[in-house]
Amino acid sequence: MALNESRRQVALLGAGRIGVVHARALAQLRDVELRYVMDVDETRCKALTSTFGGEPATLDEILADTHVSAVIIATPTNTHAELMVTFAREGKAIFCEKPVDIDRERVLSSLRAVEESGVPFALGFMRRYDPTYRRIYERILAGDIGIPEQVTIFNRDVAPPPIDFVRASGGLVRDMTSHDVDLASWLLGEDLCTAFASGSCLIDPRIGQAGDVDSLAVVLTTATGKLVQISESRRSAYGYDQRVEVLGSQGMLQAGNKLESLVLHGGSQGLSSARPLNFFLERYEDAYLFQLRDFFESLEAGRRPAVGVAEARRALFATEAVLESMRTGARADIEQA
Ligand SMILES: NC(=O)c1ccc[n+]([C@@H]2O[C@H](COP(=O)([O-])OP(=O)(O)OC[C@H]3O[C@@H](n4cnc5c(N)ncnc54)[C@H](O)[C@@H]3O)[C@@H](O)[C@H]2O)c1
CATH class of the missing domain: 3.30.360.10 (Dihydrodipicolinate Reductase; domain 2)
Structure with a gap:
């Protein structure tokens, strides 16, 4: 797929209920391009990319692509904290679904890591x-x-x-x-x-x-x-x-x-x-x-x-x-x- 360099390249993690909602929203944003979708369920992942674009990808592929400057985390809650820390380390802007985690200390430590990295961060209190x-x-x-x-x-x-x-x-x-x-x-x-x-x-x-x-x-x-x-x-x-x-x-x-x-x-x-x-x-x-x-x-x-x-x-x-x-x-x- 040809890259449109003028549009922000984005990866979506999680192609479930809320992942589909975010993919639909991305499709309406002119300056943003859904580049990758990651989901452990291949069928869901393919269904989403065939409707809204983007390519199925692994975590490592998303991390390695320097064109991707932002990620949307829409995977289950118990995966958010680790993904936030991983993407913050790579300097990618993060939009994460709520809640960050169900464990207080994991919430605080992942938020601290994001803050210290300086990457922009938004939480899904829509x-x-x-x-x-x-x-x-x-x-x-x-x-x-x-x-x-x-x-x-x-x-x-x-x-x-x-x-x-x-x-x-x-x-x-x-x-x-x-x-x-x-x-x-x-x-x-x-x-x-x-x-x-x-x-x-x-x-x-x-x-x-x-x-x-x-x-x-x-x-x-x-x-x-x-x-x-x-x-x-x-x-x-x-x-x-x-x-x-x-x-x-x-x-x-x-x-x-x-x-x-x-x-x-x-x-x-x-x-x-x-x-x-x-x-x-x-x-x-x-x-x-x-x-x-x-x-x-x-x-x-x-x-x-x-x-x-x-x-x-x-x-x-x-x-x-x-x-x-x-x-x-x-x-x-x-x-x-
Ligand atoms: N803001 C809101 O109003 C709102 C609404 C619904 C859900 N949420 C939040 O969104 C998150 C997802 O909820 P959902 O209802 O879409 O769940 P869901 O189960 O419908 O979707 C989650 C998807 O993530 C995939 N997945 C699971 N583990 C994964 C992993 N390690 N890596 C990649 N993909 C993985 C699953 O296969 C599934 O397709 C939850 O944290 C939930 O709290 C927020």
Whole structure:
């Protein structure tokens, strides 16, 4: 395949669910070329390259190609830390899916290695790039609700994931709450300081047997006493429920769900609308595209990606405190990054 030297050459690691989402986003970015795809599953790898371009490659081939200046890590969570360290050593910019790892020390040591290498790094907290949440953020900055005081987030998956995923993902808090603490702290413009959380297994006893919870309520505070409430569940009978509200001194901003259709039915029993979109891949389709676009624009502009090492550390410390509070039943202080 002929190389287009004017476009940034990129390697994608992992051709699974989120790998395909990133490949689709890359195909829409004019200045970026998907050069290589690496996946231990050859069939998946070939299916992705035949649809979106690029060549199947090994890790060594990607590392050796000096034309490749950036990598997207979309492999399972337990591979991220090692891949980050390897590519940081080679001086390649890194976009990595969340979470970095399920082990605190591995997260911190790999982030340290990335920081010391000086390579640009972005973590996949794509909610910040969702156009609706971004509009809320901009309107807070514009002063439309005065001083923001409280954030409330509802994050409910349609159905519990397979038990293997529960184990590999590090559980509900690392998988789901990590997104929400990042979103809340970004909207409030403040670091989170304390966490109080209570989790239950109400939906699937196998999740409890795997040492996790499937239902969670969290309250967090910032240093100035601003409040965050997060309600999470692995089940939502009415579709993927993703609502956010920010209360301020002079008003409120609310983001409802994106629905499958805009048609509203009215009848003698009342009004009814379509269900929310069923899955995160559809609900956050725009956000996945805009997050990668921002990553590559930040590389061109020489600016720091919006969700980098510092934000990754903050999310780690907040989720660790949520887990500690669940364990002890007491409010936990969040270590400051
Ligand atoms: N930001 C988000 O909203 C979001 C959404 C989904 C997944 N994720 C994250 O993305 C990562 C991948 O999740 P997924 O749902 O796409 O998983 P997946 O299982 O669908 O895909 C992972 C792919 O990686 C391949 N793979 C496994 N080990 C490998 C290795 N050592 N080298 C190369 N390829 C390997 C597998 O064959 C598979 O094709 C996870 O860390 C997950 O937390 C983030």
